[in-house]
Amino acid sequence: MAPVISAxxxxxxxILNHQSQERYTALRDVLTNSAKHCARKLRHPFAPSESDxxxxxxxxxxxxxxxxxxxxxxxxxxxxxxxxxxxxxxxxRITEPTTGKVRIQGRVASLLEVGTGFHPELxxxxxxxxxxxxxxxxxxxxxxxxxxxxxxxxxxxFLDTPVKRYSSGMYVRLAFAVAAQLExxxxxxxxxxxxxxxxxxxxxxxxMEQVGQDxxxxxxxxxxxxxxxxxxxxxxxxxxxxxxxxxxxxEAILKYYQSTGDADDSTNNHSGKNxxxxxxxxxxxxxxxxxxxxINIHNDFIIRMKYEIKRLVEGRCVPxxxxxxxxxxxxxxxxxxxxxxxxxxxxxxxxxxxxxxxxEGTYFIGVALTNYHDNHFTVEFFDRNALTxxxxxxxxxxxxRYGYAGPMPGVLRPKFSWNIGRAK
Amino acid sequence: xxxxxxxxxxxxxxxxQYWKDLWxxxxxxxxxxxxxxxxxxxxxxxxxxxxxxxxxxxxxxxTLVFGHLAKLPSENSPYPILVFAALLPWQxxxxxxxxxxxxxxxxxxxxxxxxxPRLIVPTSAVIVSFVDFLISGIILAGLMIWYGFYPxxxxxxxxxxxxxxxxxxxxxxxxxxxLNVKYRDFRYIIPFMVQLxxxxxxxxxxxxxxxxxxxxxxxxNPMVGVIxxxxxxxxxxxxxxxxxxxxxxxxxxxxxxxSGIYFxxxxxxxxxxxx
Numbered sequence: 287m288a289p290v291i292s293a294x295x296x297x298x299x300x301i302l303n304h305q306s307q308e309r310y311t312a313l314r315d316v317l318t319n320s321a322k323h324c325a326r327k328l329r330h331p332f333a334p335s336e337s338d339x340x341x342x343x344x345x346x347x348x349x350x351x352x353x354x355x356x357x358x359x360x361x362x363x364x365x366x367x368x369x370x371x372x373x374x375x376x377x378x379r380i381t382e383p384t385t386g387k388v389r390i391q392g393r394v395a396s397l398l399e400v401g402t403g404f405h406p407e408l409x410x411x412x413x414x415x416x417x418x419x420x421x422x423x424x425x426x427x428x429x430x431x432x433x434x435x436x437x438x439x440x441x442x443x444f445l446d447t448p449v450k451r452y453s454s455g456m457y458v459r460l461a462f463a464v465a466a467q468l469e470x471x472x473x474x475x476x477x478x479x480x481x482x483x484x485x486x487x488x489x490x491x492x493x494m495e496q497v498g499q500d501x502x503x504x505x506x507x508x509x510x511x512x513x514x515x516x517x518x519x520x521x522x523x524x525x526x527x528x529x530x531x532x533x534x535x536x537e538a539i540l541k542y543y544q545s546t547g548d549a550d551d552s553t554n555n556h557s558g559k560n561x562x563x564x565x566x567x568x569x570x571x572x573x574x575x576x577x578x579x580x581i582n583i584h585n586d587f588i589i590r591m592k593y594e595i596k597r598l599v600e601g602r603c604v605p606x607x608x609x610x611x612x613x614x615x616x617x618x619x620x621x622x623x624x625x626x627x628x629x630x631x632x633x634x635x636x637x638x639x640x641x642x643x644x645x646e647g648t649y650f651i652g653v654a655l656t657n658y659h660d661n662h663f664t665v666e667f668f669d670r671n672a673l674t675x676x677x678x679x680x681x682x683x684x685x686x687r688y689g690y691a692g693p694m695p696g697v698l699r700p701k702f703s704w705n706i707g708r709a710k
Numbered sequence: 711x712x713x714x715x716x717x718x719x720x721x722x723x724x725x726x727q728y729w730k731d732l733w734x735x736x737x738x739x740x741x742x743x744x745x746x747x748x749x750x751x752x753x754x755x756x757x758x759x760x761x762x763x764x765x766x767x768x769x770x771x772x773t774l775v776f777g778h779l780a781k782l783p784s785e786n787s788p789y790p791i792l793v794f795a796a797l798l799p800w801q802x803x804x805x806x807x808x809x810x811x812x813x814x815x816x817x818x819x820x821x822x823x824x825x826x827p828r829l830i831v832p833t834s835a836v837i838v839s840f841v842d843f844l845i846s847g848i849i850l851a852g853l854m855i856w857y858g859f860y861p862x863x864x865x866x867x868x869x870x871x872x873x874x875x876x877x878x879x880x881x882x883x884x885x886x887x888x889l890n891v892k893y894r895d896f897r898y899i900i901p902f903m904v905q906l907x908x909x910x911x912x913x914x915x916x917x918x919x920x921x922x923x924x925x926x927x928x929x930x931n932p933m934v935g936v937i938x939x940x941x942x943x944x945x946x947x948x949x950x951x952x953x954x955x956x957x958x959x960x961x962x963x964x965x966x967x968x969s970g971i972y973f974x975x976x977x978x979x980x981x982x983x984x985x
Contacts, residue, residue, distance in 0.1 A: 300983065314895065379719060379825040381982040387720035394825075402823040405745055407752045412745075419741035420824055422734065 288391070289353035290472060290503050291377065295386035296350040298372050298527075302342040346372040347527045350386070354505070354520070356471075359498040361514035361535050362507045363542045364524035370507045371476065373524070374398060377505065378474055392471025392503070395421060399476070401461035406450035410441055410460060413449050417464045431467040438493075439463035459486055466493050472503045477510075488681065488691030491517055510693065511539050511612070511648055515580070515676045536580055539648050540674040543612045564599050565666040568592040568632065570653050570673050583679045583699070584641045591653045591672075592634045601659025602627055603666060605635035608652035609644075610670075617649065617697045621656075642701035645694055646679040728975070732827045742817075742834035746809075747841060761845040765801055769794050769849075776914040783916060787945045788857045794850050795944040796913045796937045799875040801846060803882075803933060804904045806839035810883025811900045814891050818985045828978045829971075832887040836879050850944070862946035871939035874963055878932050881967035884974040891984050892977065912937050918950070925955055932966065935959020 347369045354360055364370050375381045377388065378396035403420035404413045414435055418428035428435075436442055439459040441452075449457060465473075475494065495517055498504045508514050514521065514535055521538025523530040523545070531541035560567040572581075573588040581587050589607055604625045609617035622635055654668035679685055686701070687694075717727060751757040769790055776782045777789030784792050810832035814821060817831050854860070890896040911933040912920070920928050928934055935956045942951045 316893070375982065376719065379717075380822065382721050382979045383719065384721055387718055390717045390719065396824065399819070399823040403820050405749055407749045408745065412748065416741055416745050419735075419738045420820060420826065422826065425737055 290356045290391050291354040293388045294351050296347050296383050297345060297385035298347040299384040300344045300346055302344050345527055350529050352522055352529060352532050354503060356503055357501045358520045359504040359518040360520045360522060361518035362522045363514060363538060368524040369527040370524055374474055374476055374507060394472045394474060395465060395468040395470035396474035397465040400458045404449055407448055409448055410445045414464055421465060421468055423468060435463045435467050462490050473497055474505045477508045485689050515539060516678055536676045539676060543648060560667050560669050562666040564596055565603060565655050566594045567653060567667045567669055568594055572673060572675060580676050580678055583646055583677050584684050586638055586641045588636050588638050589651060590634055590636045593655055594632050595628055595630050597630055599657060601657045603655055603657050606654050606656055607637055610650040611697045612648045643698060644677045645696055645699035646677045648676050650674050728827060732829060735826045735830060738826055738830050739834050739837060743837040746838045761842050762849060765797055765846045766849055769797055772914045782919060788859060791853055791857060791859055794853055795941045798846055798850060799936050799940050800911055800913045802839055802843040802875055803879045805842060806836040806879035807882050807886060808900055808904055809835035809839055811886035811890050814887045821985050822982050828981055829974060832883045836883050861944055864943045864946045868943040871936060871943055875936045877967045878936060878963045881970035884970035888974045888977045891981055925952055929955030929958045932959045932962040
C-alpha cells in the first residue's frame with residue numbers, strides 16, 4: 287500500500303543574519319547593502335562578488351527521506367535543533383522546503399502550538415468557532431462537534447468568559463479539544479501537552495491513541511520518551527537535520543540515546559570489549575516478552591547471556607548485568623550468586639528482573655563477566671550496550687498513579703508493601 | 711483509504727492547490743473579519759456607535775473648513791453630502807489599506823503556526839473596513855433624507871464604483887501587507903501615505919476645481935476616479951464625469967489589483983520564515 291506521507295530528499299535552508307538583531311529585514315539595510323555592493327563593483331569591476339560574512343547558510347533539514355504508512359503512530363525525536371519543528375512545519379505546509387518534495391494523501395490537522403488563533407478578548411464559545419475555522423473546519427462541522435469539544439475540554443461553566451481569564455490549563459484543554467475533533471486523516475502534534483495538567487495530558491494521549499486506532503495517522507513530537515514509547519509504535523530519530531533512524535519507536539529512542547551518549551564518551555570505556563583470552567560473549571537476549579524491546583512495567587522478565595569459557599582459569603568467572611539510565615548514570619549492577627570455578631565450555635546465565643522495580647523509560651543493559659581471584663578481579667568482557675529495553679507503564683490500577691499521568695521521578699520505581707491505618 | 715486530499719509539497723509549486731484551498735477555507739474570510747469586528751468593539755462603552763461617530767465628525771470638520779471657511783464650490787448640492795459622498799470611499803480605502811497593511815504582522819502567530827491561504831488575512835481586513843463602509847452608508851442615507859436630497863437614476867451605477875473601490879483597496883492592501891512582512895519600515899510609511907492621500911484626493915473638495923490641463927495627470931491617483939464616480943452616482947444633477955480620467959483610474963485599479971495578487975502570491979511562501 288502506498289504510504290500516506292512520502293518525503294524525498296527534503297531540505298530546508300535558512301540564511302542566518304548575524305548583523306541585525308531583528309528577524310526581519312529593514313529597508314535601510316537593504317538600501318545600504320546594495321549601495322555598498324554598487325560601490326564595490328565600481329571600484330573593482332572585475333572582482334568576483336564576495337560572500338557576505340554576516341550571512342551564514344544553515345540547513346535545518348538536509349536530504350531527509352522517509353515514508354509513513356496509514357494508521358502509524360510515529361514519534362519524531364531528536365535533540366533541540368535537530369530539525370523536528372522544521373519538519374513539522376513543512377508537513378503542515380506552513381513553510382516550503384528548499385529542496386525535495388513530500389507527497390501527502392489525506393487531510394492534515396496540525397497542532398504546533400496550543401490555541402493558535404485564539405483571541406484573548408473573545409469568549410470560549412467564540413474561540414471554538416474561530417479556532418475551528420483556522421484549523422480548516424466548516425461552520426456546520428463545528429456546530430456538530432460543539433458539544434463534544436466543550437465536554438472534552440471540561441469548560442461548560444466558562445463558555446461565555448473571555449479566554450484571557452482562563453487558567454493556562456483550561457486554555458490548553460480547549461485548544462486541544464478543538465484540534466482533536468478535526469476529522470483529518472493525519473494528525474500532527476508538537477510538544478504542546480507539556481502545558482496541561484497531568485490528568486489532561488493522559489486524556490490527550492488517550493485521545494491521540496484512539497485517533498491512531500481509528501486508522502488515522504498520528505505524528506507526535508516530544509522530548510518525553512515515556513510518552514513517545516507509550517503512544518507510538520514507529521519512530522523517526524533526527525540528528526542535525528538528517529535521518530538518524532527510522533523504525534520502531536523503541537529502537538528510535540535507543541538510537542537517539544546512543545547518539546547523545548556518543549557525545550560524552552566518558553561512560554563508554556568498556557563498550558565493545560566482548561572477548562578476552564579466557565572468555566567470549568556469544569549472545570544476549572531478553573526472554574519471555576513478546577516484543578524484545580518493550581516491557582510492561584508490571585511484568586517480570588529474564589535477561590540471558592550465553593558465553594564461552596575458553597580455558598581453565600583460577601578464580602571464579604561471575605556473570606553480571608549492569609543497568610544504565612539513558613543519561614548514562616548507573617541504575618544498579620547485579621552479580622550472579624553461587625558461582626564456582628567452571629571448566630571450559632559454553633554456558634548461559636539468566637537473571638530474572640522482577641516487575642514493578644524499574645521506572646518507565648529506556649534502560650541500557652551492560653553484560654559482563656568478571657573473574658574474581660585472590661581478592662582481585664579481572665573484567666573478561668563487558669558489553670555496555672548489549673541490550674536496550676523500554677519499560678512501558680500501562681497506567682492501569684496497578685500503577686498507583688491515582689490518575690496522575692506525568693513522569694514519575696527516579697531511575698527505579700519499586701513497589702513495596704505499605705500499611706496504612708488510622709493512628710488514633 | 712480513499713481520500714480527496716492528495717497533495718505534493720515541493721519548493722515553488724503550490725499554485726494549483728492554492729485556489730482549491732482558498733475555496734476550502736472560504737469560511738475563514740468571514741471568521742477572521744467577524745473576530746476583528748467583535749474584538750474592536752468588545753471593551754468600548756458605546757460599541758458600534760464608533761463606526762458612526764468617526765466619519766460623522768470628519769464630515770463636519772471638512773464641511774466647516776472647505777465649505778464654510780474656504781468657500782469651495784459645492785456643485786449645487788449640500789456641502790455635507792458632497793463631502794460625505796467622497797468620504798465614504800476614502801475612509802473605506804484608508805482603513806482597508808491600514809488594516810490590511812498590518813494584518814499579517816498582527817496575525818504573526820497564526821502564520822507561523824498553522825496553514826491556510828495567507829491571502830485570507832489581508833482580505834478579511836478589507837472586509838472589516840467594508841463593514842464600516844456600509845455603516846457609514848447609513849449616515850449618508852440619513853443626511854440625504856435630512857436635506858431632502860434625492861438621488862437620480864445614477865445611484866444604480868454605485869455598485870460599480872463600490873466594486874472599483876474594493877479592488878483598489880484590495881490591491882493596495884495586498885501590496886502593503888506583503889511588503890510590511892519583509893520590510894517593517896512600511897509600518898511607518900502606512901500612516902504617512904494615508905495622511906498624504908487624503909490631501910491629494912478630492913475628498914474635502916470637488917475635483918472640478920483642478921485645472922482642466924492637470925485633470926488627466928490628477929487621475930493618476932486611482933482614488934480620484936473612485937471618488938468622482940461616487941459623487942457622480944450619488945449627487946447626480948450637475949456633477950460631471952471626466953471620462954478619460956475615470957478610464958485611466960480604472961486601468962490603474964485593475965493593474966494594482968492584479969500585480970498585488972501576483973506579488974502577494976510570490977512572497978507568501980516565505981512569510982512563515984520571515985515573520
